[in-house]
Amino acid sequence: MNPSVYSRYRTAFVEALAQALGVPASEIDSQVKPADPAHGDLSFPTFPLAKAQKKAPPAIAASLAQSVKVPGLEVVAAGPYVNAKFAQLPFTAEVIDTARSQGVRYGGGDQGAGKTVVIDYSSPNIAKPIAFHHIRSTMIGHSVANLHRALGYKVEGINYLGDWGKQFGLVAVGFQEYGVPERRKDMAHLVEVYVKANKRAEAEPAFDERARDFFRRMEAGESEALALWKEFRETSVRDFERIYARLGIQFEHMEGESFYQGKMEPVIDEIARKPGVKESQGATIVDLPYAENEPPVLLKKNDGSTLYATRDLAAAIDRHERFQFEKSLYVVATDQALHFRQLFRVLEAMGREWSKRMVHVNFGRVHGMSTRKGNVVLLNDVLDEAKTRALEKVQENIQAGKIQTNNAEELAEQIGLGAIVFGDLKNRRTTDYTFDWEDVLAFEGHSGPYLQYAHARTCNILRRGGGAPASYDASLLTLPEEQAVLRVIARLPVVVQEAADQAEPSFIARWLLDLAAEFSRYYTLGNQDRTKRVILEGNEPLKAARLALTDATRVALAAGLALLGIATPENM
Known part of the structure; x- marks a missing residue:
């Protein structure tokens, strides 16, 4: 390209x-x-x-x-x-022709050709539902993956499930106490069991020890324990995949911490050689210089069981061996900053030079979330409510003659999902933000529905104008507002590169808002002066040129929204 x-x-x-x-x-x-x-x-x-x-x-x-x-x-x-x-020419024609010829691929390039980037994102825990806060890792990671694909990288997206550890022991012993056997494949029931077991473990040390013992049996490879673990894991993954399909997300790999079970001893042996290990209160820790009050990197507990730091070290080494990555990105909350600093430090101390190409793509928290069902923050409940609220607005607009659609349900799903996703991605990822239903679902302002409407409006203009013209005269696009739209369209490839380099989808979100605002400013000129209308009847050459600019705007909006994982309705 x-x-x-x-x-x-x-x-x-x-x-x-x-x-x-x-x-x-x-x-x-x-x-x-x-x-x-x-x-x-x-x-x-x-x-x-x-x-x-x-x-x-x-x-x-x-x-x-x-x-x-x-x-x-x-x-x-x-x-x-x-x-x-x-200069107006050839710039005007170059921008319009480039966008229209590349279509939804507009903004991309081949800078990453022949290179691989590994992106670890979403990563929920099995036997727990995907909660609303998972939207951050999931959608930031999905967009960062899209940005790299657009630049020609081979992307290895990994959903690194939390499918190993004591929490699974809690589900297992909880099921023995509270489970209904015929509901063992019901995710909602597993969640009920986990909540009860977790509460009991906090109050009853003996019950907590039973959970730890179950996990020890898993680590020892006991067939009965592993069979139950596998069954519950499959139930969780089925539930996760339903939500990912709804969000339009596919991972190249869905593998969890369990993938590294039995593969950690060689890593611990290597660390023992360089930089070294030592015992601390019966636990095995990495022998590194630590800052005052900095917790050490634990490789094994005093009972011999491993921790997620051990598994993450094994995973990092394995991923480099498998993919020979140019970059390895971890889209994980800022809360885990110390863990990743230590992970990278240990790998560097082991002499793994490629650790310098590993990046913690951190993000802040979401505040203020609630649904009509109460303070339930399951992601699927939020998506359902977003669709319900969007459907109310769609039906109001249909009755008012503002929206024409043959499928209000499908449009409401697209608007609801777009609202939630854009409401997250428009924020700088490192900042906290407060979720507000009115804000995310607004059809005006800095929202997903506003951008989807902007795209649908360009489609509607093209339909009313007789379609996108095959040829046009770029020299006729002389209005300052037309040139302003062109300059925003021209910026997308630069913004894509910057957004990928900094793993910052909000750059694309901000660019989309700029383009929608500039096009709206241009389109509404015709309200005051009919000679500035896009569909200027009686002047076919000027009409064709303005429709070509509208078509380039449509393409650019669609390309930007696709990078964020947001649908582009053609009727709204």
């Missing part, structure tokens, strides 16, 4: 500046930034040159602007800055 229109012009501007100054392009690349829209598209400050050239920055800028010539760019000085503006 060719470099994006924006990147191509930016590179040409950087290289022309470098040539004029007699320096390598790498020296000034980071200094070329987006300009204030009133002054152009790209800007280069001359302040750093003043001392060496012994001239005032405005004089340097004026001289540079005269000597820098780039086809397709208008280069001018504005005080101490050298600004470049995309």
Whole structure:
């Protein structure tokens, strides 16, 4: 895939500046930034040159602007800055044609071709339902995976299930006490059992010890214990897969901590050689320098059972051997920051150089969640309620003549899911946010339904205008508002790269809001001045050009929403 229109012009501007100054392009690349829209598209400050050239920055800028010539760019000085503006042609045609020809792949590239990225995300615990807070890891991870796929990486998405440990012992002994045998394949019943068992274990040490003993039997490979574990695990996975299918998510691998059972001793032996291990109160810990009050990295408890740090070390080594990854990302809450710092430190101390390519993609918490059923925060309940609330709005809008659809239920599901997903992904992932039903389901403002409506509106305009034109005259798109829409569309490939580099889906969310707002501003011009209408009857060439711009906007909105995992209804 060719470099994006924006990147191509930016590179040409950087290289022309470098040539004029007699320096390598790498020296000034980071200094070329987006300009204030009133002054152009790209800007280069001359302040750093003043001392060496012994001239005032405005004089340097004026001289540079005269000597820098780039086809397709208008280069001018504005005080101490050298600004470049995309010339209307060929920029207008290049942006529209690139978007329309690439379709939903628009914004992508081939920077990751031949490279693999491993992404560990979602990762619920078996025998527990997927709670609403799992939306963060699940959807951030899904979007980060989409961003890397768009850039040509081979993505190995891993749903690393919490399917090993004492909590399973609680489910097992809880089932012996509270379970109904004929409901052993019922996920809801397993949850009831787990809640009762957990409460009892907290109050009754002997019951807690029974759970620990069951887990020890699992680790020892006892067939009866493993058979029960396998059955309950399959019940959980079936329930999880139903929710993932609803969200449109597929993992390349669904493997849990149990995958590494029996594979940890070689890892512990290797750590014993380098950097070393030592005993502490009967437990085996990694011999590292620890900060004051920093808990040590435990490899084995005093009863000989392993911990998830041990399994994570085995998993990291295994993933590098299997995939030879360029990057390995862990989409896990900020609460686990110490765990990942220590995990990476241990691997580095073992001499595993590739540990530097491992990244903890951390995220904040969601506050304020409740549903009409009360303070139930199961993800599926939230998705159901989102659909119910969306359906109410859809039916209101159908009755008011604002929405036309043949399937209100399907549209409500798309809007409800889009609302929940966008309500999460529009936030910077490291920040906490407060969930608000009115905010996420609003048809106006910074919401998923607003963006889905923006996409549906472009589809509707194209239908009313007779479809997207095969040919058009780009020179006719001279309105400032038309050029503003084009500049946002042109930015998507750059935003995709930045979002992937920083594992930050909110960059795409913010770009989508910018595009929807600019197109809305442009489209509503026709309310005051009929000559500015998109569907301008009586002037077919101008109508065709504006419909081509509308089509490019539709494509770009669809591409951005797809990166976030949000459906794009064509009627709303």
